[in-house]
Amino acid sequence: MKVDYNYKIYTPEQYAVSMAKIAIEKYLNSFPKEEIDNIKVADISCGSGNLLLAILEELLKISKEIYGEYRYKKSWITGFDIDETALELFEKRAKSLFIEYKIEGELNIKRCDSLCEAMEEKYDIVLGNPPYLGEKNHKEIFQNIKETNFGKKYYQPKMDYFYFFIEKGIDILKENGILVYLTTNYWLKADGAENLRGKLKKEGEFFRIENYTYSIFKNAKGQHNVIFSWIKSGDEKIIEIIEDENRYSIYQDNIFTKEHNKIVLIPPVWKESIDSIRDRGNFNLGDLVNVNQGIVSGADKVFVFKEYDEKFKDYLKPFYKNRDIGKYSVTEVPPFWIMYLNGKMELSSTTFDYLDEFKQLLSKRREVVHERINWWELQWARDEEIFIKPKIVVRQRCKTNNFAYTEREFYGSADIYYLTGKTPDINLFYLLGYLNSEAFFYWFNYIGKKKGKNLEFYSTPLKESPIYYPKDESELLYIEGLVKKQLENYQEEIQKEIDSYFNNKLGINIKRLTQK
Numbered sequence: 001m002k003v004d005y006n007y008k009i010y011t012p013e014q015y016a017v018s019m020a021k022i023a024i025e026k027y028l029n030s031f032p033k034e035e036i037d038n039i040k041v042a043d044i045s046c047g048s049g050n051l052l053l054a055i056l057e058e059l060l061k062i063s064k065e066i067y068g069e070y071r072y073k074k075s076w077i078t079g080f081d082i083d084e085t086a087l088e089l090f091e092k093r094a095k096s097l098f099i100e101y102k103i104e105g106e107l108n109i110k111r112c113d114s115l116c117e118a119m120e121e122k123y124d125i126v127l128g129n130p131p132y133l134g135e136k137n138h139k140e141i142f143q144n145i146k147e148t149n150f151g152k153k154y155y156q157p158k159m160d161y162f163y164f165f166i167e168k169g170i171d172i173l174k175e176n177g178i179l180v181y182l183t184t185n186y187w188l189k190a191d192g193a194e195n196l197r198g199k200l201k202k203e204g205e206f207f208r209i210e211n212y213t214y215s216i217f218k219n220a221k222g223q224h225n226v227i228f229s230w231i232k233s234g235d236e237k238i239i240e241i242i243e244d245e246n247r248y249s250i251y252q253d254n255i256f257t258k259e260h261n262k263i264v265l266i267p268p269v270w271k272e273s274i275d276s277i278r279d280r281g282n283f284n285l286g287d288l289v290n291v292n293q294g295i296v297s298g299a300d301k302v303f304v305f306k307e308y309d310e311k312f313k314d315y316l317k318p319f320y321k322n323r324d325i326g327k328y329s330v331t332e333v334p335p336f337w338i339m340y341l342n343g344k345m346e347l348s349s350t351t352f353d354y355l356d357e358f359k360q361l362l363s364k365r366r367e368v369v370h371e372r373i374n375w376w377e378l379q380w381a382r383d384e385e386i387f388i389k390p391k392i393v394v395r396q397r398c399k400t401n402n403f404a405y406t407e408r409e410f411y412g413s414a415d416i417y418y419l420t421g422k423t424p425d426i427n428l429f430y431l432l433g434y435l436n437s438e439a440f441f442y443w444f445n446y447i448g449k450k451k452g453k454n455l456e457f458y459s460t461p462l463k464e465s466p467i468y469y470p471k472d473e474s475e476l477l478y479i480e481g482l483v484k485k486q487l488e489n490y491q492e493e494i495q496k497e498i499d500s501y502f503n504n505k506l507g508i509n510i511k512r513l514t515q516k
């Protein structure tokens, strides 16, 4: 079948066909082929029908196997969409398909807002690639749905609009019905998806998860997708996982974390070690350090200077970019200077005159509009202590765990995170050794936060990371000594010593894990 991809957001054909095949194959595990006569498939955001046409073709092929000719039943597929034009295109495409297969037929489609539509019918299969929208920029859409009983039941702050389509999809499935959805994958761990994950956990089981570290949409780079297949009240024990080139199976019970029902995909060979890190960790990082994000000026072109300017000397502070952070150490010479202004400061007349030129622009910033700061302050100056005290710094997003230590003034933007000891006796060198270790990388890679191939060192996953922090001072000093050597001059050999200390303490058998 030739597919017309006028709409960039629609499911690419290869994925639509694969999703249709997964659903049908699962259905045929429980029913004889002849049962396809009674099958009912729905897509509640069907667009121009990519998913439904793909499954329709599969059904037609099966009908030929059974009857020796292509047969079609109108009850097979039902599509709902809010967009009239998309549905018209769906009809046209279905017509060409009917001609191609020499069958008579018409479609079961309805133009409506699927989330507000009362749907009595129950389906064997629900396929979907729902619309992705955040509440922040689509308040009105969310408001409409929040006023309905359905919306009241499922709304959760920080959720995405597409969660509703999964929840509705589940509600309209028959017992043992199959759901195959294509979405972005951040809901697997996102805070706002806790209710959604709870529902998926309570009402059924996953049987296949394809998790991508890239976007499968040519026109939506930067997102990362997942195709998940789930059965309502099934008796599935094993989930097939496909992650890029890795394929493995895991137990259903092993994918949800105890806290927040987050979905974590850990290859079986890693499971024991990850559990061991959790068990042997005697603190969470958040017990030992404060984790803070860097500055948001709200107008970098006003506050950030390429050159040091003597006339603003009382306010200019060394300002670094996240690229200035390496493993253990940071760039020495600041590439920029920031005019650091918080509410506690008095402005010199020269500084006031300089800023006054930008008063209009600066006054439009959100925090000024809400009268939370003076018009001349940085929007989020943070507690200045975090830039001055001895600290560990890390890029917000990084392919690997590169944490650095500095005692210098190190001001930076919101894409830098700052870790400072909760009490003065916390050994930051020891913590740095752990944060840069192999063990911590593996923990964060599987359980922490990840977007595509990047680790995301945000506050919550950092604070929730377990750490083994010894009572025995000599252990702290042992790692401190090694870390100090790394700070002076990084050496692979020393890193191996640090890695092996933490692997031992946390019960990780790297040799076994890396054996092919």
Ligand SMILES: C[S@@+](CC[C@H](N)C(=O)[O-])C[C@H]1O[C@@H](n2cnc3c(N)ncnc32)[C@H](O)[C@@H]1O
Binding pocket: 009, 010, 011, 043, 044, 045, 046, 047, 048, 049, 050, 051, 080, 081, 082, 083, 086, 112, 113, 114, 115, 128, 129, 130, 131, 132
């Ligand atoms: C990402 S497209 C996917 C279309 C199709 N399922 C596919 O895979 O190609 C999402 C579709 O959701 C539809 N949509 C958005 N809000 C909707 C709503 N409240 N009710 C029904 N459809 C909606 C859009 O019109 C669009 O066609």
